[in-house]
Amino acid sequence: xxxxxxxxxxxxxxxxxxxxxxxxxxxxxxxxxxxxxxxxxxxxxxxxxxxxxxxxxxxxxxxxxxxxxxxxxxxxxxxxxxxxxxxxxxxxxxxxxxxxxxxxxxxxxxxxxxx
Amino acid sequence: xxxxxxxxxxxxxxxxxxxxxxxxxxxxxxxxxxxxxxxxxxxxxxxxxxxxxxxxxxxxxxxxxxxxxxxxxxxxxxxxxxxxxxxxxxxxxxxxxxxxxxxxxxxxxxxxxxxxxx
Numbered sequence: 665x666x667x668x669x670x671x672x673x674x675x676x677x678x679x680x681x682x683x684x685x686x687x688x689x690x691x692x693x694x695x696x697x698x699x700x701x702x703x704x705x706x707x708x709x710x711x712x713x714x715x716x717x718x719x720x721x722x723x724x725x726x727x728x729x730x731x732x733x734x735x736x737x738x739x740x741x742x743x744x745x746x747x748x749x750x751x752x753x754x755x756x757x758x759x760x761x762x763x764x765x766x767x768x769x770x771x772x773x774x775x776x777x778x779x
Numbered sequence: 780x781x782x783x784x785x786x787x788x789x790x791x792x793x794x795x796x797x798x799x800x801x802x803x804x805x806x807x808x809x810x811x812x813x814x815x816x817x818x819x820x821x822x823x824x825x826x827x828x829x830x831x832x833x834x835x836x837x838x839x840x841x842x843x844x845x846x847x848x849x850x851x852x853x854x855x856x857x858x859x860x861x862x863x864x865x866x867x868x869x870x871x872x873x874x875x876x877x878x879x880x881x882x883x884x885x886x887x888x889x890x891x892x893x894x895x896x897x
Contacts, residue, residue, distance in 0.1 A: 706889050757824075766829075770824035771823075773822055773823060
């Protein structure tokens, strides 16, 4: 049963610390997304990659957030330094296209609390 | 710009009642894709359905059914004979046309929280 795998599932950290979230997309999927979910903003796109190349990271605070895909099986989202307002659920998702469209599957999320 | 509106913030029903979740979308694309996702209390986002803009056939899957109407830009979701396990937040989402054989980003609505009680 193919699924998107995210680590850590839960993270509590102190303000100012670096946080790294990892994602293993579904094998064969060539598009990877990072979404953030908060009560105030709902689900918002932070960044996404196609064939490992960053396509759009306009939703990401550039001064403290960075996203990379070191290889096709790993995507990372890093926050440095973290702030309390970064507390949210971070979802990774992956998908692949076809003539009929695309279906995007989400991981279980990384629940981040910055105190 | 794309936009998805889920006007119902929260709905409460008693088990076995039917319930319809509304979704209205805006897009300038002539080809696009519509989705519904379920987020149960455990927090994960579960894919339910994808519908292509060129396919207006309604779909039924067990107790779930979807009504896609291009004329009103709506993609509503009905649960028949609701159950307590249906309690969750349901999100409608829209993506642009897939031109290059890869997945396109999703624009989400704000979600509708469904509470089903005994």
